[in-house]
Amino acid sequence: MVTFHNVQFLTVLLFRFACLSLSQDAAHWNKVARDDLERALELETVNKNTAKNVIVFLGDGMGVPTITSARIYKGQLDGQSGEETSLTFESLPRTALIKNYNTDQQVPDSSGTATAILTGVKTKHGVVGVDDSVITGDCSSGKTAEVDSVFDIAIREGKAAGIVTTTRITHASPASVYAHAADRDWELAAEDDCVDIAAQLVARAADFQVVLGGGRRAFLTTEMVDPEDNSTYGEREDGRDLISEWKDNVPDGMNGHYVWNKTEFDAIDPEKTDYLFGLFEWNHMNYEANRADDKAGEPSLLEMTEKAIKMLSKNEKGFFLFVEGGRIDHAHHFNWAYGALNDAVMFDSAVEKALGMVDTDEDTLLIVTADHSHVNTISGYPKRGNPILGKTGELADDGLPYTTLNYANGPLAPRVQESFQQTGDRPNITDVDTESRDYQQDALIAFEMETHGGEDVTVHADGPYAHLFHNFHEQNYIAHVIKYAACIGEYAGRCIVEDVSSASREAVSQIASLVTMCVALLFNIRL
Secondary structure (H helix, E strand, C coil): CCCHHHHHHHHHHHHHHHHHHHHCCHHHHHHHHHHHHHHHHHHHCCCCCCCCEEEEEEECCCCHHHHHHHHHHHHHHCCCCCCCCCCHHHHCCEEEEEECCCCCCCCCCHHHHHHHHHHCCCCCCCCECECCCCCCCCHHHHHCCECCCHHHHHHHCCCEEEEEEEEECCCHHHHHHHCCECCCCCCCCCCCCCCCHHHHHHHCHHHCCEEEEECHHHCCECCCEECCEEEEECCECCCCCHHHHHHHHCCCCCCEEEECCHHHHHHCCHHHCCEEEEECCCCCCCCHHHHHHCCCCCCCHHHHHHHHHHHHCCCCCCEEEEEEECHHHHHHHCCCHHHHHHHHHHHHHHHHHHHCCCCCCCCEEEEEECCCEECEEECCCCCCCCCCCCEEEEECCCCCEEECEEEEEECCHHHHHHHHHHHCCCCCCCCCCCCCCCCCCCEEEECCCCCEECCCEEEEEECCCHHHCCCEEECCHHHHHHHHHHCCHHHHHHHHHHHHHHHHHHHHHHHHHHHHHHHHHHCCCCC
16 A cells, blocks of 8 residues: 555655765765775874773674664664764774683673773673682682772772663673672672672772662662652662662762752752762663653763763863663664664764763773674665665565564574464564564574674774774773773883883983083083
8 A cells, every 4th residue: 555654755765866876976985985095094193192081882782783783773863875874983093803702601791791891801701800710609719809990990090980881780791890799690699798799889989970870679678669660679688778878988078969860860960969879770771762761761871971971070180981881782682673773873872972072182092892792683685775674675585575684593583483383484574564663573593582692893992092902802902901091000100111211301301401501611612
């Protein structure tokens, strides 16, 4: 049936392709390449300033297929064909590939990879802030295996620190900023005499000026009603109200605020606030695709990043900020490409906001990377500008349409298997709107949750010593670049030596000038 919507869509599509055919001749592509070459030639000058500030953006699960499809999706949201679009972080001048296995797994988990990124030490899957000597789940072994994160070191240097995530603040990746645990699942309770991850965070309230994310359940007792849902309670069984403890741990004389909804968040004045603790959901924060539906309201990743930078920038010694787009990963786990791409586009918007607030030419090292990939694929031969969430426009050999994006495994595989059992064919999606918010892509191998992918991920950077990202690197290399650029940890002596060398050169120059003047006076030479 032909409708106005169909005609309108076809008109826009035909116009788009007509524009492409008119504007993308040889001259167009030669100009694109020449412009890229000019930018590359400018990179011969490297930035060797000291990184006063460091921002680490982690797109959880944001592998190369996700970057490519998010790039296209972003362009199509703007009315373009999509393929020619660039995500903001793709324009950063330095890029490399990162090998992201765990010490005990070929395909990694987030806790082991985040620990590698933030501490400089690779480790097992399922553990946080400890090295490979740990016995998973063994409390005592974890205590002898603790490793400092770059944030721990920066805090000791007097820098401000902040954590922003769309997951639970105690989840694997953000926990790697501040915690040490022999089991990533010890978010609100730990074995033996180990301290759980939430309690570790609250004990360090004075160290982190900004903490924003989800996960109220780990901070409220089983008798405390969640403020957003009167039928939901906290999950702490030790009777500790960690939100009250956080307030008590804010240093005397400092202005600290706890917030749990967007109205309270928006009311925070960064200039008048020293400490900000925000927990916007009982569990993880909403997917970006669903955020507008939240009854209490949640800030976006962009808004949280902006407020964090404003607060942390007040420290004259600089700051370290960790920003995680955590729900990219979760959407993929449910074979939900719509959710993953919307979160990825918001993640990119947060990077763009940050770049507009800091000076990467002068004193800020900004890094964008992923902890691992997923098993999502971009396949078939869809035409240029075809909706990335749509069908390819052609039929497979079985005579049925298929989507450009699919998954190698995951929870939607039983749908495919059941269809084969009942009809002998894949599900027929001819009349299905695959671009709708609720559509989940097909998968091949059945898993309760789709798995991570094991291929290399990318790292993108700008700022002091960003040029050190230049090749294939082990994942733990990232932390060492950060420490080297910021002159902290084992690389603190680098700046001392360089300062001494600079001072020595200046002293030699001054001595030479004095000798020249003395010689001139001695021999009555006019200078």
